[in-house]
Amino acid sequence: MIGTLWLIGIGTGSLRHVTLDGLEAIREAAVILVPQKGSGKDDLAQLRYQIIEASGSSAEVIPFDYPERDPALPYLERVARWHDEIARRWQAAAAGAMRQGPVALLVWGDPSLYDSTLRIAERLAPRAAIRVIPGITAVQALTAAHAIPLNQVNGPICITTGRRLRDDGWPVGADRLVVMLDGEASFQTLDQSDLRIWWGAYLSMPEQILEHGLLADATGRILAAREAARARHGWIMDTYLLSRDTN
Incomplete structure (x- = not known):
């Protein structure tokens, strides 16, 4: 179960894009989930690790594999099933955490602008208490x-x-x-x-x-x-x- 979920906007590629509120949230999170998006996109995960290290966070960092969308499905169904699977993987990753407390995700750009993290969070069962820390958008x-x-x-x-x-x-x-x-x-x-x-x-x-x-x-x-x-x-x-x- 993810009781409290923090979605922290981290900007578009610069460590300096993270706001002071964002840095504070990274330091205070108990668990941080980091998506692994497969071969060729390792630098996206590495940037998240760099931000976590630079923040001085002592959070338990848990990587999880990001699913792929099924190209055979109609677009809306494809996205809906993809979001369902991402939510399931968040919960599976968080279930193995040793620490108790807020679970955080570092969101590329800002969680509110053409990003589905908030919609995926609505799929968590039971619902988590969500806190959003805005970031710099693309x-x-x-x-x-x-x-x-x-x-x-x-x-x-x-x-x-x-x-x-x-x-x-x-x-x-x-x-x-x-x-x-x-x-x-x-x-x-x-x-x-x-x-x-x-x-x-x-x-x-x-x-x-x-x-x-x-x-x-x-x-x-x-x-x-x-x-x-x-x-x-x-x-x-x-x-x-x-x-x-x-x-």
Whole structure:
């Protein structure tokens, strides 16, 4: 049983992204669960271990293997079953803990923005008491890396996924659009004639890559950079902002 669950946002790759509240929670947690996401993604687990060590935490650290989604299932069913299995693995890992007290997970980015940790936590039976410590999001890291504002003056901003961009196109009423969770570079599906892009991968990590410019000019550079980086690291996590303003 997980009685108390702390979800601690750790930013997007820099040890300095963890807030003072986050550091305090890491130090005070009794148990910290660390997902192992398989070959090629060891650096994601290593960053978590580095943060735990740098915090001075004495928590019992328990790794667990992260499940994979079944590509044969329809998307929503695939995600639901995946979340069920992740919750089961949290509970199985926590069941072997020697220490009693709050169980923590270090969440990439922020637990509230395009992250399913909170939804997975709802599957725990019995329900755990949940505490969320916010972290720096990929959106913040992207705009900071490019030194740009998120919105135009008095303008709206939309945050969406690559899947939605592919399926639905440009959202009605949006001047600027942030796209996350896009494994297929879905900006290629848009009419590129009046769009500008600010793109970043491995944001705030030593491996960080940035590109920006008119989308028609930058697409080739971004695709080449994505392919080379994925071959080098075995994974890639990127985010980008699109705008109709080409000035």
